[in-house]
Amino acid sequence: MNGAKKMKTITVLSGKGGVGKSTVTASLSVMLANDNKIVAVDCDADAPNLALVLGLEEENFDSWETLTTGEKIQLSEEKCKSLKFCPKCQGLQKCVDACKYSAITWNQEKDLPEINELLCVGCGACELACPVDALTLKKVENGRIGVGQTQYGFPIVSGQLKIGESGSGKVVNELRKKASEIAEDIQADYMILDAAAGIGCPVIASVRGNDYVILVTEPTPVAFWDLSRAIELVDHFNIPCGAVINRCGINRDFTYQLQDYFKDNDIPLLGTIPYDIRFVEALVNLKPAVVYEPNFKRVFEEIMDNCLLDMENIRY
Numbered sequence: 001m002n003g004a005k006k007m008k009t010i011t012v013l014s015g016k017g018g019v020g021k022s023t024v025t026a027s028l029s030v031m032l033a034n035d036n037k038i039v040a041v042d043c044d045a046d047a048p049n050l051a052l053v054l055g056l057e058e059e060n061f062d063s064w065e066t067l068t069t070g071e072k073i074q075l076s077e078e079k080c081k082s083l084k085f086c087p088k089c090q091g092l093q094k095c096v097d098a099c100k101y102s103a104i105t106w107n108q109e110k111d112l113p114e115i116n117e118l119l120c121v122g123c124g125a126c127e128l129a130c131p132v133d134a135l136t137l138k139k140v141e142n143g144r145i146g147v148g149q150t151q152y153g154f155p156i157v158s159g160q161l162k163i164g165e166s167g168s169g170k171v172v173n174e175l176r177k178k179a180s181e182i183a184e185d186i187q188a189d190y191m192i193l194d195a196a197a198g199i200g201c202p203v204i205a206s207v208r209g210n211d212y213v214i215l216v217t218e219p220t221p222v223a224f225w226d227l228s229r230a231i232e233l234v235d236h237f238n239i240p241c242g243a244v245i246n247r248c249g250i251n252r253d254f255t256y257q258l259q260d261y262f263k264d265n266d267i268p269l270l271g272t273i274p275y276d277i278r279f280v281e282a283l284v285n286l287k288p289a290v291v292y293e294p295n296f297k298r299v300f301e302e303i304m305d306n307c308l309l310d311m312e313n314i315r316y
């Protein structure tokens with residue numbers, strides 16, 4: 001009996017920004033797409049750039065749709081004023097105390113609370129604190145999702161958070177939903193996700209439930225510190241992972257230390273990428289490194305092969 005083909009999901013993660021994660025994702029995507037159907041997802045809704053690295057500019061996306069996954073608090077002045085005679089809140093300004101983000105101050109002139117929308121993260125604490133339901137969380141437009149076709153034969157889904165808005169984790173959830181729909185349509189073999197830097201909500205949303213994580217780092221103590229936190233996160237979700245050391249020529253001693261660390265912690269080293277000015281030139285020319293300099297294919301082929309081999313050996 002032929003079962004439905006199960007798509008595999010791979011997240012590229014670094015912990016620290018600026019170590020070349022999107023450069024690695026772009027080249028791996030191009031290599032993977034040579035023999036497979038793939039969907040690429042840029043999960044860095046705060047600073048999306050995977051599409052650009054793949055040469056696809058915003059205006060050339062096929063579609064953009066707005067997202068309303070964010071929430072902001074709204075005040076009913078009428079209801080609040082009605083409390084002038086209520087002993088529960090009068091003079092206590094409960095909402096001001098409840099907001100730990102300093103998003104509510106007291107307007108002496110109006111004798112009413114004043115909400116700073118930029119500071120409100122939609123936690124809802126003030127809504128709970130208000131005894132007359134004068135504060136209500138409302139859905140707001142906080143970002144958008146774009147779908148485009150790269151010139152390398154695979155689609156990309158990219159998210160953008162609106163300036164000053166919160167909820168990048170929820171945006172990533174929506175990105176994944178959209179990418180899954182596309183993956184089903186094209187019967188994709190792989191979804192490759194470029195996570196945001198750090199270990200916060202959007203990163204958790206990019207990693208959770210995935211089949212494999214590629215950890216990208218460079219041989220510097222700062223990158224390693226951030227990577228070790230990312231490894232804790234991956235361990236927490238029990239996701240198999242392998243590592244890539246980028247710009248390995250910049251610090252040979254530390255490269256050896258990293259190799260020892262990965263060995264001691266049973267993290268397969270999928271490959272190393274040399275420090276080479278042509279990676280920067282590729283970025284300047286909006287081309288994946290493997291397209292800009294075909295000699296780099298060997299490096300990324302090795303990483304991809306090791307990753308797929310490691311995945312094959314894991315029982316999902």
Ligand code: SF4
Pocket residue numbers: 072073098099100101102103104115119120121122123124125126127
């Ligand atoms: S929803 Fe949360 S962040 Fe926004 S104003 Fe209320 S308490 Fe502050």
Ligand code: SF4
Pocket residue numbers: 075079080081083089090093094095096113129130131132133134135
């Ligand atoms: S808690 Fe409610 S009633 Fe009291 S000041 Fe704030 S909005 Fe007005």
